[in-house]
Each structure stands twice: as structure tokens, then as C-alpha cells.
Amino acid sequence: VIADRCTDGTADAAARAGASVFRLEREVGGKGVALDRFLESHPLGPDSALVVMDADNRAAPTLLQRFADEIDAGASVLQAYVDVSNPNDSAVATASALSYWSAARTVQNARRVAGLSAQLNGTGMCITAAALSQAGGFVPSMTEDRDLELRLIERGFRVVWLHDVRVSDEKPRSLDVLSRQRARWARGVRSARSAHRRPLAVKAVRGSWQALDTLLELHFPSRMMSMAMLAGLLAVSLAVGISGWVIAAGATVFAGTVVTVVASLFAEGVRPAQILRLPLLAVFVIVWVPVQVLSRSARAGWFKTPHTGSEAGSDLRAVSHQ
Numbered sequence: 001v002i003a004d005r006c007t008d009g010t011a012d013a014a015a016r017a018g019a020s021v022f023r024l025e026r027e028v029g030g031k032g033v034a035l036d037r038f039l040e041s042h043p044l045g046p047d048s049a050l051v052v053m054d055a056d057n058r059a060a061p062t063l064l065q066r067f068a069d070e071i072d073a074g075a076s077v078l079q080a081y082v083d084v085s086n087p088n089d090s091a092v093a094t095a096s097a098l099s100y101w102s103a104a105r106t107v108q109n110a111r112r113v114a115g116l117s118a119q120l121n122g123t124g125m126c127i128t129a130a131a132l133s134q135a136g137g138f139v140p141s142m143t144e145d146r147d148l149e150l151r152l153i154e155r156g157f158r159v160v161w162l163h164d165v166r167v168s169d170e171k172p173r174s175l176d177v178l179s180r181q182r183a184r185w186a187r188g189v190r191s192a193r194s195a196h197r198r199p200l201a202v203k204a205v206r207g208s209w210q211a212l213d214t215l216l217e218l219h220f221p222s223r224m225m226s227m228a229m230l231a232g233l234l235a236v237s238l239a240v241g242i243s244g245w246v247i248a249a250g251a252t253v254f255a256g257t258v259v260t261v262v263a264s265l266f267a268e269g270v271r272p273a274q275i276l277r278l279p280l281l282a283v284f285v286i287v288w289v290p291v292q293v294l295s296r297s298a299r300a301g302w303f304k305t306p307h308t309g310s311e312a313g314s315d316l317r318a319v320s321h322q
Contacts, residue, residue, distance in 0.1 A: 001055060004034045010055050031122065032144025036137055044129035054123045056307045058085060058168040066165045067126040075160045076131040077152055079108070080124035085168035092178050095280040096171035098265065103223075104163070105264035112161040117153050117210045120145040124167030131157050143188025150196040153210050154203060170307045179287045181305045183294035190295070193218045223257065228285045230254050 003011035003023045015021045022038050035052065044050060049071055053059060063080060070078050081104055087097030108118045122145035127135075132148075134155050141147040149159060172178040197218070203211035221229065231254060237247050258278075265275050 002034050002038050004031070014055070029140050030142065030144060032138040032141050032147070035144070036139070039137065044132065046129055049126050049128045050132060051126045052123060053167060054169065056170060057123055059124070060165045060167070063124070063165055063167065066162055070160060070162070071126075071128060075158075076128045077120075077157050077159045078126040078162060079118050079120055079159050080126075080162050081108075081164070081166040082121045082124050083166045083168045084171050086170050086173070090173040091280050092175055092283055093171050093173050094274075094277055095283040096178070098270070098274075098278060098281055099284065100171075101268045101270055102261045102264045105267055106260060108161045109163045111213070112163065115209075116158075116213050117149070118159040118161035120149040120159055123169055127152075141188055141192065142184050143192060146189055147192045147195075150192055150200065150214065153208075153214050154196065154199045156208075158210060172305060175283070175287060177306060178283070179290045179294060182287060182291045186291055186295035189218070222284065223261075226257075228282075230257075 001011065001014040001019045001021045003014070003021055005024060005027065011021050011023060022042070024034055024037065039050075049067065051064065051067060060080075066080075067078055082100065084093070084097040084100050086093050088094065111118050122143075125145065127148075131152060135148060135151040135157070138144055139147060152159065172181055197215070200211045200215045200218075204215055220226070234247060234251060234254065261278065261281075262275060265278075266272075
């Protein structure tokens, strides 16, 4: 257990349970640097793999066995399904849950089906020693998972998505915390995009579909922002009287996106009554402006997302996936 300035008893509880605890008492600049500090004194063996999980997460009992089986089958980098442990805690938590569940089906699992690389999520991920070494290990970053993912793809590795094994993670309950968390993500993604745009483009030109897919994804707005922008353009089109076929085409794309999200939630086993709460996803549009402002602040740095250990709200799903 890597205890990065723990003040909540995690380190002591882990030690009492028999875990080896690596304590960091001074600020090191985020999870990536903390992992790097640990690996400096605890290097991986040549046939080892590193599994990273946040301390407050809950793991499926089959997690390590599934990772081991996939590595035996030839995988080098794996990402488990990051589920939401507290979808009923607030409207913000519900919006996050709906977003994560839909993205798991339409983004992560879709990439697995297409043979492309999934995204690393920072928790529930597994990297072999060889892959981590070739990628250059962990480096200082606001989004250590995204930065590592891009370096892995540049070196020809594929992140394999495991849709059938889950790690439960607590999501923010307030707009303030959500904005600060996503501001850190936005700043980290901008930095990673700037650093890796050229090498990814070179690899894409040389025929890597994984690099091309990742490069496009880095430069496109999120699904919610895309839908919000499209809705705004449709409203303007109606107001100024742009030709009907343009409006019809835009409305068809917008409706198709909504249908895709709804279908993905049904496929994930989310209760129909909860799918009606889909308009709550607008919360991500609401926080877009504060996220952009915060992420560009000169004082913006690593934001430690507060967690309570909540496990309320599993009834959002029709069935249990654990």
C-alpha cells in the first residue's frame, strides 16, 4: 500500500491487516510520482506485472486471476471495468454513473471489439514489467494513466479492456469536487496531447490504427459537449431559417447519439426508471466553463479527490455484476 500523505487512517489500517506500507510524508506531485518512488526501491521482476488500484476501491474476487490468465494469453496491458460504487449519493454522482456505464459499452468495449486500444483509467489496471519499462515507467503528470497509455501506444502496446471483471470506484458528489477533479484531468490531457501529438501522428501515418484512433480521440470534444454543441447549432439553424435538410440531418445525428447512449445503458443492465434520469448528464455541460477556467489557472495543481467510502446505490442496476 503506497500511502501518499494519508490522513484518514488508510496506512494504519493496511498495516494492521498485514500489508506492507510504503509511506510518503511529503508532497510528491500525484499518483504517477508516488508509484515511481515506490518502484525505485521495489523494482518489478522481469516476469512480474504491476496492478494498480485506489485504496478505497472494491475489486471483483476474480480480478487477479483474470489478469494472470490474460497475460498468459499474451496481453501486456489490461484495464478492468471501472464501475461506480455510489450512483445514488447525489445527482452529480448519478450523472457520473450514467456516463461511465455508457462509455464502458460505447467507448471501451467498442474498442476491444474493434481490436483497438482501450483507455487506462488509473485504477483497476495491470501492466507487465516489460511493457512498463519500454514505456519509460511513470512520470510526473496530472493524468498519469493517460500519459502512460499514450506512451504504450506509441511503442506498439494495446490496452486490453476486460468488460467482465469490475472495480468499484466512488465518484464525486458535488459540482465543486467534480469541477476540480475534471480541471486536473483537462490540464493533464492537454499536456499529454501536446507532448504525444507528433509521435502518435507519425505512428498513425505508418499504418497504426490504434495511434490514429487515439489521436482523433484526443482532439475531439466529449460526447456530452458534442451533443450540446450540436443542439446549439440546431437551435441557431431553426432561428435563422437554414434549409430543412440541414436541420433534419443534424436532428438525426443528435437523436442517433441519444439512442446509442440509451441502448448502451440497457445493455449494461441499468434499470429503465434510472435511464429516465439521463438528462442529468447535462451536469457535464454545466461544469465545462469552470473546468476550463480552473484547468488554466497558474495555481492549479494536483487535486486529491475526497472519498467517503460510500457504497450506497447499487440498486441503480437491474443485476449485480460483482
